[in-house]
Amino acid sequence: MMPDRGRADPASRRGPAPPGAGWPGDLADASTPVAAAPAAARVLAASAVDCGALDARISVCRACPRLVSWREEVAVLRRASFADQPYWGRPVPSFGPADARILVVGLAPAAHGGNRTGRIFTGDRSGDWLFASLHRVGLAALATSVAAGDGQWLRATRIAAAVRCAPPVNRPTTRERDTCRPWLVRELALVRPSLRVVVVLGGFAWTALWPALGEAGYAGPPRRVPFGHDVQVKLPGGMTVIGCYHPSQQNTFTGRLTEVMLDTVFGSAASLAEVG
Template sequence: MDAVSRLDAAVVTCRACPRLVAWREEVGRVKRRAFRDWEYWARPVSGFGPPDAPLVIVGLAPAAHGGNRTGRVFTGDPSGDVLYPALHAVGLASRPTATHPGDGMELFGVRITVPVHCAPPANRPTTTERDTCRPWLARELRLLRPDLRAIIVLGGFAWQALLPVLLAAGWQLPRPRPAFGHGAHVVLGDVRGDRRVHLLGCYHPSQRNTSTGRLTPAMLRDVLWHGAAIAGLPHGQGRGGRAG
């Protein structure tokens, strides 16, 4: 088992945040009517994707009836129904739909993770919960660092959660700190000056953002294509389809 897989196995045992533990388990007991026959995962949800990915996507947290139900990030919820088709269209995923672990989904050169690994009530983690969960993200990015070239950040919460992690990991942040925005692009050097990582902002593919047109599938595909091209992935060499 590689180091990232060991980290993933440790993440799912965490019970550090009492409110999140109580909520994720209550959701798993009560369930949603459409999923009453499911046995909910109801535990922390680890990152998903290869351990040597040069491209990382950082979201917010598992959805109560999505990742908290299926056990895989962005799987079985409306946000995933937007994200995975876009990844597939750019050539970064093996299929456009994500329903459950074991469905055949494979990611190519990209890993998806979150700063908060448990489903929060109303999709709103507290700052204390965010900070308590931070060491998991820090450890994950340290393990990914040798191959890491680009990070796509989905939403302002993830952006603010990620910046302290990057700073602690030795990446240099400009002053003032870069602000989140869709299409934001910041290049960070490390303290030794021999490495760079590209930080790209993208609106979160939440149902609210996609239903209002704030984020369209084309906008999302464009950011994914940009990140894949920066990361040197052959799948990102052609807009709207696979290459390589």
């Protein structure tokens, strides 16, 4: 039996959406196994037969108590501007085709973005920048991503995260990062036949990616490469990893990351992946 994912709350304030509650793209149902501890996450990730099964299992994971408590609290209390909206309040799975040639790896869902909408980088300003850039270079159907089911789709591109739950103050712990790693490891293994480029958004995701690549069977570079914007690392076998500043407000408001800089990274990714 599936454990209760909600929290007792007044009828006027619904809690996190249970699997199969009508959210567009929700692949989980009452039969989806739940990882209630780190060891279970490793087993369930490794045994996922395809990206659909993986996404379903990610979306009901409960392996990190602090993150479970926070994401569900946010889904109940809500931000005033979204008070009339139901919140997803669960881990946010990846978005994009299973045969992607480009994988984008971010840090974690935003408390009132992906944790609200149920889709990664959707409904927040970081997502506004990301999807606008993907659209400009021909990798996204729409320039905006406001809600699951809004018609957005990605061309040969899949978006994932190092940590799948919204963390307090956008800062997951290293333990939470490591607990979540098996989901990324399995995803990297499943998309390997088609994958040509990984774009990594920010230093946290950069640090999380390298051990995940190794566990997924990819050969790494001969020495550690520090994170930097537009740093490109060619791996044995031909795949390329590209670093990119995260499209956070801290970076976009200050000009550290511009539209041109973001478009240059994704343009390079599309060219290297031969998505024309």
